[in-house]
Amino acid sequence: MHASSKKQREIASRIDSDVAISKWKDWKWQIAHSIKDIDTFEEVLEITCPAEKRKGLEETISTFPMSITPYYLSLINVDDYENDPIFMQAFPSVNELHVERCDMEDPLAEESDSPVTGITHRYPDRVLFLVSNTCSMYCRHCTRKRKVGDVDYIPERETIQNGLDYIREHPEIRDVLLSGGDPLMLPDEYLDWILTELRAIPHVEVIRIGTRMPVVLPYRITDELVAMLKKHHPLWVNTQFNHPKEITASSTEAIRKLADAGIPLGNQSVLLANVNDCPRIMKRLVQKLVMIRVRPYYLYQCDLSEGLSHFRTSVRKGIEIMENLIGHTSGFAVPTYVIDAPRGGGKIPIMPTYVISWSSNKVILRNYEGVITAYTEPDDYKPIYCDRNCETCALQLKLDSADESKAVGIAALLSDYDSTISLVPQDTERLDRRNGE
Numbered sequence: 001m002h003a004s005s006k007k008q009r010e011i012a013s014r015i016d017s018d019v020a021i022s023k024w025k026d027w028k029w030q031i032a033h034s035i036k037d038i039d040t041f042e043e044v045l046e047i048t049c050p051a052e053k054r055k056g057l058e059e060t061i062s063t064f065p066m067s068i069t070p071y072y073l074s075l076i077n078v079d080d081y082e083n084d085p086i087f088m089q090a091f092p093s094v095n096e097l098h099v100e101r102c103d104m105e106d107p108l109a110e111e112s113d114s115p116v117t118g119i120t121h122r123y124p125d126r127v128l129f130l131v132s133n134t135c136s137m138y139c140r141h142c143t144r145k146r147k148v149g150d151v152d153y154i155p156e157r158e159t160i161q162n163g164l165d166y167i168r169e170h171p172e173i174r175d176v177l178l179s180g181g182d183p184l185m186l187p188d189e190y191l192d193w194i195l196t197e198l199r200a201i202p203h204v205e206v207i208r209i210g211t212r213m214p215v216v217l218p219y220r221i222t223d224e225l226v227a228m229l230k231k232h233h234p235l236w237v238n239t240q241f242n243h244p245k246e247i248t249a250s251s252t253e254a255i256r257k258l259a260d261a262g263i264p265l266g267n268q269s270v271l272l273a274n275v276n277d278c279p280r281i282m283k284r285l286v287q288k289l290v291m292i293r294v295r296p297y298y299l300y301q302c303d304l305s306e307g308l309s310h311f312r313t314s315v316r317k318g319i320e321i322m323e324n325l326i327g328h329t330s331g332f333a334v335p336t337y338v339i340d341a342p343r344g345g346g347k348i349p350i351m352p353t354y355v356i357s358w359s360s361n362k363v364i365l366r367n368y369e370g371v372i373t374a375y376t377e378p379d380d381y382k383p384i385y386c387d388r389n390c391e392t393c394a395l396q397l398k399l400d401s402a403d404e405s406k407a408v409g410i411a412a413l414l415s416d417y418d419s420t421i422s423l424v425p426q427d428t429e430r431l432d433r434r435n436g437e
Ligand SMILES: *Cc1c(COP(=O)(O)O)cnc(C)c1O
Pocket: 120, 121, 122, 123, 126, 127, 128, 177, 347
C-alpha cells in the first residue's frame, strides 16, 4: 500500500528522491530516514525556524538529540506548527536547557533501585526491565532524557542474560515490564528470544511491553511481529497517545492488529503544558482510545527530570481534568492520574475528593454533578479476623501461605496479623536523641 496522503508523498520525495513511495510503510526505511537536524526538518516541511532561535536550538540538540520519524513529522500542521501538539512533542525547545531547582537527572531513582543493569525492582511483585536503549522518535518530554542519545545500541545479550537471571532468582516477580528505550526497536528474533526466556520462568505470570511505536511509527506493527508476540500470552501492551491528533488511520490499523491478536492494550498519557492540558482534549482523547480498543490506564503528572520544566502543569490542572472525566464519561475510559514520586516512591494516585464526611454508620459522598448523598453502612458487619492462615478461614480461597511476604505500608497498619503500630520517619532529631546520637 502507498503512503496515504499527498502530504506524505511530498515528504517522502523530499527525504529520499530515489526511493519508491511504497517504502513509506517500511518501518526500517522510516528509521533510516528519521529527521535528526534542523536543516532537514526545515527542508522537508518547507518551513523556516526563526533565525534568532537557531543557535539555541542547535545547542539543545547537542545536549538532547532530536529524532523524528517521517510518519510522525507528517502529522505536523505546517500552517501553525509552533502550536502543534505533534511538533511540541518532537521538536526541541531552548527551554530544555533551562534547569529548575527542583529538577533531577534521575528523579524516579531508577538507578538506585536497580540491582542489576537494566532492572528496576521497586514494587514487591514486578520489575521494570529496560531491554533497548533507543527509540524511533525522541519525545522531548522523555522522563529518561538523561539517557537519550547515549550510544544507540541494543544491550549485549550478556546484559539481558543478567537481567533474566535476576528475574529467575526472584520468585516473587510475577509481572515483568519491558521498556527502554522502546523494546520494539529490537529485531523480532531478539525480542522473541527475550520473551521466550521470560515465558520459561514459571513464576512470571504476565509480561508487559511499553512502546510508543503505534503512535510514532505504526508501521513497526507488522503481521510478523504480531504473530511472534501472540506466542507469548498473557502479554499486555501499553502505549502512549497524548493527543487525539495522534489517532490516525495508520495508528488505528497498528492497534487493530495488536488487539486482534488478543493483546490487551493500555494507554499511559503524560499531561503536557500546551499539548493536552485541557479537559476537553483529554475527554476526546480517552473516548477515541476506547473506540480503537485501547483502555486509558494512567495519566502521568510530568516528572521532575531535567529539561522538562516547560512541559509541567500544576497538579490542580490534572485534578480539574479528572473532575471533568469521572462520571462525565464511560468509567473504563477514565485513567488513573498519578504522580511518580521523586526518589523512587512509585506512582501515587491523585483524584478529586468524593468522601465529604463520615459518622459511625454513614458516609457522606458527593457525585460528579454535585449531588450530596448519604450511604448507610451496616450496623452488624463483622469483618473476618485475618491471621493470614487461609486454611482455617471460611472464605473460599486456599492460598499457599508462602507466597506473600510481610505486609507493607498502611496495609500493615490496617492488618490484624502485623503488629506494626506506626510508620516513623527515621531521620528525626527526636529519634536521634532516643538513640543517644
Ligand atoms: C510504573 C512502574 C511499574 C509498574 O507499575 P504499575 O502500577 O503496576 O503499572 C513497575 N516498576 C517501576 C519501576 C515503575 O516505574
